[in-house]
Amino acid sequence: MKKLSLIFLLTINLNIYSQGYDFKKKIFGYSLDQITMITNDVDSSFYIEDLITKIFYPDSTVTDLEIALGYYGFVLQPDYKPDRYIGLELEVMQLNDNQQYKSAAKFADSLVTNNPTGLMGLVEYSYALHRLQDTVMSARYRKCYERLCDVIFKSGDGKSMETAYIITGLKDIEVLTQFKRMTITKRKTKSKKKQTFEVVSVFQSGKLKTLYFDTSLITEFR
Secondary structure (H helix, E strand, O other), X not given: OOOOOOOOOOOOXXXXXXXXXXXXXXXXXXXXHHHHHHHOOOOOOOOHHHHHHHHHOOOOOOOHHHHHHHHHHHHOOXXXXXXXXXXXHHHXXXXXXXXOHHHHHHHHHHHHHHOXXXXXXXXXXXXXXXXXXXXXXXXXXHHHHHHHHHHHOOOOOOOOOOOOEEOOOOOHHHHHHHXXXXXXXXXXXXXXXXXXXXXXXXXXXXXXXXXXXXXXXXXXXX
């Protein structure tokens, strides 16, 4: 993968995130403002560029907190647009479906470079590399998205709006459910006090269950 060339603005007016928005949940013990401050402080051990690097190299020394702050901190960057790369995601998926793995890997490389916390890009890149018999790099990206999935599932228990899993991309739901070997049967959007949710019905091990995903970070900052 090409060297990450993410450019982040270091001066942020925190009011743009909190004004008129009521997100009271803490994410791994941190408020949105706290995550914004520590991930944009170049002297912080949780500086966003360092966290993104750790997401791509999630060895045993990388903690769940570092992965989580990288995943959620990326959405709080001032130039983040959650819909920006949907077209590229769909193109990569289509190329893989059409068995055009070299092209899929090329586009997926661009996708994960610019949207490093997008689960679908990591999944599709890993798959394309696997089909190209690049087992080392395929395993690396599989480890990236599997570690992200594990951490996201620790953001709640998914049993209610109050304890919903917190995600930063709508396509993350597809990857997360597949990761847990669930089959989606139905999904609908709900809202409550300025927060938005995807309520997803899934089959797992022959049982039907309902999961809640908090999509407020997507709808608020798009």
